[in-house]
Amino acid sequence: MFELTATVLLCPLAAFVLITFFTGKSEKISSLVSMVAMAVSLLSSLLIFALILSAPGDYELKIPWINILKDLPIEMGVLLNPVSSVMLMVVCTVSLFVQIYSVGYMHNDEGYSKYYSFISLFSFSMLGLVIANNLLQLYIFWELVGLCSYLLIGHWYHKPDAANAAKKAFVVTRFGDFGLLIAVIFLACKTGTFNFLEIERVIGSGILSPAAVTAVALLIFCGAAGKSAQFPLHIWLPDAMEGPTPISALIHAATMVAAGVYLVIRTYFIFDLSGTALSVIAIIGCSTAFMAGSIAIVQDDIKKVLAYSTISQLGYMMLALGVHGYTAGYFHLITHATFKALLFLGAGSVIHSLHTNNIWEMGRLFKNMKVTAVTFLIGGLALSGVYPTSGFFSKDAILIQTLESGHYVLFAVAFLTAGFTAFYMARVFFVVFLSKEKFSGKHPHESPAVMYVPLILLATLAVGLGFFSEGFSRLIFFGKINEPEHAVLIPLLSNLSAIGAIVLAWAIYQKELISAAALEQRFAFVHKFLKNKYYIDEMYVFCVKNILFVVSNAAGWFDRHIVDGAVNGAFYLTSSAAGALRKLQTGMVQNYAVGIFGGVILLWFFMNMMK
Amino acid sequence: MIDFSLLKIELLLCGLIAILFILDLLFTNKKPLHIVAIAGTFITFAAALFFRDTGTTFVGSFISDDLSIFFKILFLLNAFLVILLSGDFLKKNPLYTGEYFILLLSATLGMVLMASSSELITFYISLELMSISSYILSAYQKSNPRSGEAGLKYLLLGAMASGMLLFGISLLYGAAGTLHYAEIAGVISAHAASPILYLAVVIILAAMSFKIAVVPFHMWVPDVYEGAPTPVVAFFSVGTKIAGFAVLMRLFMTAFVGLKAEWGILMAAISAITIIAGNLLAIPQTNIKRFLGYSSIAQAGYVLIGLAMATVAGLSATMFYLVAYLFSNLAGFAVIIIVSGKIEGDKIDDYKGLWKRSPILAVCLLISFMSLGGVPPLVGFFGKLYLFTSAVENGYVWLVAIGVLMSVVSIYYYLIVLKRVYIDPPLDTSPIRASIWENTALGICVAGTLIFGILPILFFDSVVSSVQTFLK
């Protein structure tokens, strides 16, 4: 099985190396190399999953990496179990589809080969993250996916916005990583290992005080929040849409941003010990979901809507994890990966044909782009949690879990957010595909087959995955199997609310029964608040400008003027002392003689003093 | 009985002086004088290296031991190097060539005798022989008002110091009843020291401090160095100083050895002040000779550290450092003599771009200054190292701290000069060439700085053993 893992991991790496050093000149070969590697990986990961399925359990491989201390081995390794094998499949699948799609989307792009090499590197890093058997390795690949995200957001580096967005993404996630790093170090120091299974064992023996456990859990969550764009570290994700759209689908919707959730799942044994930490996760997840969902309603950029939607859904996953919904959270991660990738790729298809991101410059595209429209619709319905799509199963599981755990306020908010979700997706769909044409002089056309085939495949998955939910919950669980309750009321209610929201959107944006402008007028304050994304970006800008830059400029000033000033001052003091002494040298013989005779007297006194 | 075999070097020098005197009278062409002087000094120098008879004569007022021979070698080497370097100067000031050599050698004779004197009259006479010759040499360029002023200043202050010295010696005579060092030591160890004796010691120390130029008795140095002819300055910047130390060493380590504790602390204090003031004052200088004057003041401060310790290690360190000082300082002066012979100026700014004009001179100046600043692996560093080790050994950590800190300052001002030499563009790009004699002298100095730096072992052991026998 580990040979297969090696195949999974090394194929993309080999592709990266090949493309970077050898085939960079030829675009065709580069993309081919990358895709073949990914296909092999996908096959291997399917095999691994089959093997795991036949005998569920933890399979571990350890390779020593750095030997310094006997009691703190630093290793690399592989940990295969249901959790990681499922994730492997998801990553490989989405990555492969995105790569195929990109052949069309990135056609004629200047950095085509570079794009494929980075995507291979990303796949490698993400897979490495997934199979990591210890925290350090996870952290390493965690940073590497961050790097790839940076590189790919900055794919069009000559656009200032893209360059800024890339930097912002890296720096903001780094804030979270800082917490994760401390957590890794803290755990290593306290437990003497980085290994997940061993940490679980050691922590289980109660070596850490409850406060320490909470602290570690929160620090880990800090990292997860950065990567998974949870409030207040979510600000980078909307900006990250400056990158190519397939990248948004792969990294910023399906895989990398879910890594935070995956991290929490991997270290759930720590969170499980701390009720405080879980509550914090639940609250942050829920508020992120609500906040992002509400912002998405007023966005004009199709990718921004999807980005906020992603943030919102990631909030759902965190909420699920916070309310002991281990299985539900993970399942939502997987379904979300498919339908959100689908939505992004669909959006990409639209953008590809119209060269704009603004939904108000689109309209009635259903006519020209049937496949895109239908698959987009499926994705939207899945996202809205409408039966029988996969989103329905996963989202309702979260809602049920929240209610069962007794967090009524959180449930109410999450429920409301579900309504938002349906509304903004419907809004986008109506405005883009059904309402009247708002572009002129352009001739939208359906994208080529390399682009729409992945759409169709993903759409199938988005619909079909839901039916595996029961099998999934039997395979992946924490502690005991969480038998899904076949509650009827909540799914019914949520579906009704979703449909209600869709109808509302239909009324506003399709039929224009209710004037959107009037609504804006009416709720001007709310609208402005949402439009400005809760002013969080402004708050950050304010902080950075008034705190960070001020402090750093102060440090720079302090260094130049105080520390260095002291140095120059010492120099000045020496020179002026020399200047003063020099005045004694008058050139008059008799003054010199005073020196001589005065010197004798001084010596005499000094001698008597010392005696 | 007078044992003339101990006086070979002195007699040779006298003979040389006489020969020069006669030649000067006989011939109008002064050129051969230079050659004769060079050859004669070299022969004497070689003789000093070769003849190593030890003993006392003149009823104990003249002593020849390892210590005195060591110093004599230094004096003769100094004289030899300076005479090598004087050619260009004498070509420009040819009026009194004979007198120049005669005075130079009689000053050397004074020094040589100082190193050997073990009685105060002998010491005084030889001191004055050296001093008066130096006064005249300083004022050698009669028509140059600066030279005259330098001579007069030197003379007036020197005479005052001499008067003071005499007064101190007279008090000492009153207190001890003898003028022989060894007997004075006996008296001091037999009786409790009286205040009058202390006063004598202080006055004599002050008077000798004038000769070795330490603060606050140093003030004549910059003016005299600036005004006097450069070869002459080179001569007494090394010779007078070493002679002063030779006398201090013998006088204080034999006659006043019983009062070691008292004068030790005095010397330590003087050396501390000297190191600080000398180094600081060198910073704002614009005249290279004046600059080197202050630098030599600071160097004297360092040397005094070893003497203040009054131990085998301290004295050997002092002697080693004097050698280091001789080579390094003369190397610097050699460069200055060569350069000032060509560009007619003593301003530090005149050295701008020397690197371009003569790389060899620039490198020599670098080596010389870095050695004076105490940078390894040059001989000056080892000198300082030995001095500091001896001081730490005796618990004078504060003194070492001052010394080390101020040597950083000294690097600063040496670098100020070297900056002009290496970094600034030259005002005039004509190359500077030196005569064969000058190159020889420069080569010897630089070689000494380098070789004794890399292999201090070459003579360090002999220094230590000579100090050991001296202290026995």
Add this chain to the structure above:
Amino acid sequence: MIVHFPFLSAILSVTLLGALIIIVLPENKHFLMKVTAGVTGFISLVLSLALFVLYDRSLGGFQFVEQIAWLPRLGITYQVGIDGIGLAMLLLTGIVILTGVLISSHEFKAGGLLGATGRPKEFYALLLVLVAGVFGVFMSLDLFFFFLFYELAVLPMYLLIGIWGTGKKEYSAMKLTLYLLLGSAFILIGILALYFSSGLRTFDWLVLRSVAFPAHFQNIVFPVIFVGFGILAGLWPFHTWSPDGHASAPSAVSMLHAGVLMKLGAFGIIRVALELFPIGAKFWCPILVFLPIVNIVYGALSAMSQKDLKYVIAYSSVSHMGIVLLGICSLNALGLNGAVFQMFSHGVMTALFFALVGCIYGRTHTRILNEMGGLAKLAPFLAVAFTVGGLASLGLPGTSGFVAEFLVFLGAFKAYPALTVIAATGIVITAIYVLRVVQKIFFASLNPNYIPEADACTMKDQFTHEHLEEVSDSGHKGFPISVSDAVLLEKIPIVMLMGILILFGIWPSLIINVINIGVSSIVQTIGGSL
């Protein structure tokens, strides 16, 4: 297996011989000089590699020891030998000198950065003398020679910066030299104290190590030596020589200085302060550890506020050296391993940076960040290399910077948990300023001051050498400058440095196994972690 060939002396003599050959070469044989310097650098690197391979890991300790009595009366012996730590440093020095020579040989061409000043003969001779000093320090087992080589490494810097530097070079050179000499003054006092209080009258490090000095003595002398070496290692608040010095120095000199010379300080702290004064170290390190913390955070913050590219890199060196010192202060195996590895990694990384800064400056004629922009389009290779360096600098996994920083933080956390958390904020700040710099130079839209080389032909007649000189002092005067990507002579060293960063990032054991041999003996001396 110990091979009986005087490898260490061979390295020393090769560099000195190289310097000598360059000195005696005729003035106009520039090419020969460059070749000699390059060959010298190459041989020393090969010899270091040979040592690295031949070093017997199972035996540990000091190997390849050579001994010649020098001044027995004072207990001075020429004694060299190498342990794991020295080996890593030797390798680093070999790498940096070779790449430095290559980079500067390109800069000496007409119109290059050093071309205006010329005088390659003196430049290379001084550079090699400096390197001989550095090699000497890393292999000396006699404190006297240690100090001697130390000075030999420090002093040529004055001329190297003073003559071939840019900007306020004289001020910087003087400040640097005086500061470092002040440091060596402290060291000298410390060494002398050591020499006397041991009662053995010897400078032999191996002998001194076996002496148990009384605690109060250790407590007095340790901080003196720590600060003395700390000055060279850029210890706050004695670091201000470093930004000015690095900013003024030519690239090869900056490479050597930040890459290797600053490591001498840290190496000295380990070799002299830590190993000879274990009790003093235990007493002082928990107190002195605050300074490295300030170094890390304050250095990074200062770097962020800089407008001049070289100053950014220089302050980042201050910050990174803080990590080294933090690792040393942690006094445990992880921290020390991390510190030494960081010395190595930072050495390579900063060499890469300064090489690149030289390449960039040679093309843009400005180092002001705001005057650049979008250069990735014209010089993609430089952009990639700079990004790799930047990523190593911000401690990205996969580069050696990560391993080093992680080990240091891990070790430091064991000793000082709260302080380590503060120090670790440095990695965030580092990310901010590194990416900011990368973006300002290479990304966003192309600054109109620069044009591709192909378009430059038409402007050649207006753009003469005088313009170049005028421009190089004060940024642009409105002349568009043609910018090309790196040439082969630049690419080779840059690729080498990048490769090393990544190689040791992926396979750190390669060198940590060796370092650990040295470190574990130190940890034994200190007596375990705090």
Add this chain to the structure above:
Amino acid sequence: MIAIQELLIFNSVIFAIGIYGALTRRNTIGILMSIELIFNSACLNFIVFGKYLYPSLLSGDIFVLFIITVAAAEVAVALALLLCIYRNSKNIFIEKISLMRG
């Protein structure tokens, strides 16, 4: 007979006068004369000590002879120098002879 203390005090007074003169006279010749006083005070000291304390020793008296000779030589040189300076600058006031300072 006069007590030795009185004589010594007398000598010291001469010494002090000499120093005072050397420090205050503007005329260089005056300074030279003051220096001569210093020398002579030392001479007198030798004679007094020889006479009172060590009547059997001659070294003090011999020293005096040497001092007189040396002083004469010194003054000769000094006057020659002064003459030379006077020729150059028509001046023998000591405060004017200060081209070099600092």
